[in-house]
Amino acid sequence: MIVAIMAPRSGKTSGLAIPSILAAPGPVLLTSNKAANDAFTATVDARAEVGTVWVLDPQQIAHHPRRMWWDILADARDLAGAKRLAGHFVTASVDESNSSDFWSAAASNTLGALFLAAASHRRPITDVLAWLATPADRTPVDLLTDAGHHAVAAQLQGTVSGATETRDGIYETARQYASCLLDPDVAAWVTPSQDLPEFKPFAFATSRDTLYLLSKDGGGSASAIIAAAADAVMRAAVVVAERSGGRLDPPALCVLDEAANVCKISDLPDLYSHLGSRGVIPMTILQSYRQGQRCWGETGMDALWSAATIKIVGSGIDDADFADRLSRQIGDHDVQTTSVSTSESGKSTSVSMRTERILPPDAIRALPKGKALLLATGIRIAMLNLRPWYEEPSAKVIGPASARATKAITARAIAKTHGHDDFGLSA
Ligand SMILES: Nc1ncnc2c1ncn2[C@@H]1O[C@H](COP(=O)(O)OP(=O)(O)O)[C@@H](O)[C@H]1O
Ligand SMILES: [Mg+2]
Missing domain, CATH: 1.10.8 (Helicase, Ruva Protein; domain 3)
Incomplete structure (x- = not known):
């Protein structure tokens, strides 16, 4: 159960969301507020090879045609x-x-x-x-x-x-x-339709399908629908897991990218405790600890943070309290200092021990892009090098695929303004 906190443009999507989706062996859910050149375009082709791709795009951020409906009720x-x-x-x-x-x-x-x-x-x-x-x-x-x-x-x-x-x-x-x-x-995506396939959370849990939940942020956006769908999928997955011997195999990966903007599930902290050991892996991605506190309240965010068995903190932490808290959590080490003093009787050397923070708060706030701290239950805190998808060998395939999917979005946007609804679609 993962919570990741990193500033905007610091590699949350390219270094965490996309690589985990590409490596996922089972069903995948992704929430996102970006379509072009982001997690949706980078993973849609690869995921289409292993299962059905469902795209819930009520606000048309990917200009994706309505090819599914989900029963919100x-x-x-x-x-x-x-x-x-x-x-x-x-x-x-x-x-x-x-x-x-x-x-x-x-x-x-x-x-x-x-x-x-x-x-x-x-x-x-x-x-x-x-x-x-x-x-x-x-x-x-x-x-x-x-x-x-x-x-x-x-x-x-x-x-x-x-x-x-x-x-x-x-x-x-x-x-x-x-x-x-x-x-x-917008309502059409969540209203029964005769002609389109229905997205069914229970069937999804045991599939290798992918559900892309796309929405703009902010009040009046469709983010409530996104949160409701993500919630329904995760709860259904838990029920299916309980019915089938305790856990989903392969596990379901639920990447809540930009969770505080497009997927504010108010009881997410509670939900985390239900998902544990069920083979449902939530990855909640936030821009700052404060953003989480605004969304779930101080107690709620603390609960979410403690429930996460894997905590990832990346660059751009501009929050003195949070940095100090992490620094204390990482702990102290003893540093040996040697001082030499000269007096009439000659030189004398003295060795003393001093306790210092392993990683002081200012070092945490200065973490460079591409680095992240990993706090995981049962192991010592580690410093990671993130491996963004575009630096992996598979980028040779993923890069062009993402560019193609991005071009298709643009083509659909242009076609729409010219009144051809179905132009520019791949599969
Ligand atoms: N295909 C790519 N090639 C090279 N650099 C990239 C590519 N995609 C993203 N980046 C770099 O990675 C940074 C982080 O992007 P992203 O993962 O989208 O950030 P976040 O999700 O944290 O806002 C960007 O500032 C950009 O410089
Ligand atoms: Mg992102």
Whole structure:
């Protein structure tokens, strides 16, 4: 279970994400906010040789045509799942510190109730959007009652029939959280389709397929969908592992690149403890420890950091506290100093021992690009040379493949502006 922290442009994607994907023996999930010349283009051809490639690109950052759909409501058929799904939309929009204020909490509850109402009757997510637009609509309350979710129905009824300003405030907040789904082109990726294959997390767990989850960052982006899909895949993988003797073989690799930007799974720290020893390998890649704290809160980030059995810290750590903490963790060593003094009786040499940090904080903050510290359970802290894919022998193949895939993205973007939807596609 891996957490990696390195500054932007320091080799997270080229030195960690891409090499691990290329070496993965089983299914692979990747989240990313970049398409051209990044992990998607560098690995898509190689992965297409071992299994099906699924691309969830709701915001068209790779201009990838919609060739799949994923049922975002599949896990929302019970209350816990519906709440978790609502949580993804809240977390994608607000920082951890604001997610428990009245409006966020109420909007989250309402979203959860609407997801549950739709999911328990196999209604599509577009129904939820219609209900969000008309708070007075009684349909979701009736559906919840029908499905036996009386407490949730009563709660939703309470919100709907409460003071108008409060109700409208809650609904407006909920609409903001779910705003990415208002775009029909985005919603289509997570709505059942007759003509396209369905991505199924359970089948994925035992496949050698690859799921690319692509999204822009920031509020209003489709990152909630990305987080929900990654969460669903990892949870399904754990369930499959438990059913099949404890662990997935070959293991599933889940690379959450730019996790704090496009894959804010709020209970990721908890999830880490479930994934351990199940053959589901999460690799959460962050730009700084602080970025993690903004996303999961101080306690959450500490929990994630402790749950990681492999911690990788690379160059560009511009955080004095974090550098000092690491330096203390790396520990001290004794340094022998010899001093020579001259007096009337001649020269005398004295040897003394001094305790020094093995790696002082300023040395950690000055780690050059390409170096990283490895803190792994059970071994001493090590200094690594990263091996970015472009310096490996396989770059002869991967480089041109990535260039081709990048060119195809550009071609699709150009074709789109000229109205030919399917131009420039390889396979
Ligand atoms: N194909 C390549 N050839 C040479 N250098 C590259 C190549 N791809 C990336 N780099 C170098 O690696 C650095 C890190 O890139 P990247 O792994 O994308 O950073 P991060 O993911 O940490 O933001 C870039 O600044 C660039 O100089
Ligand atoms: Mg990157």
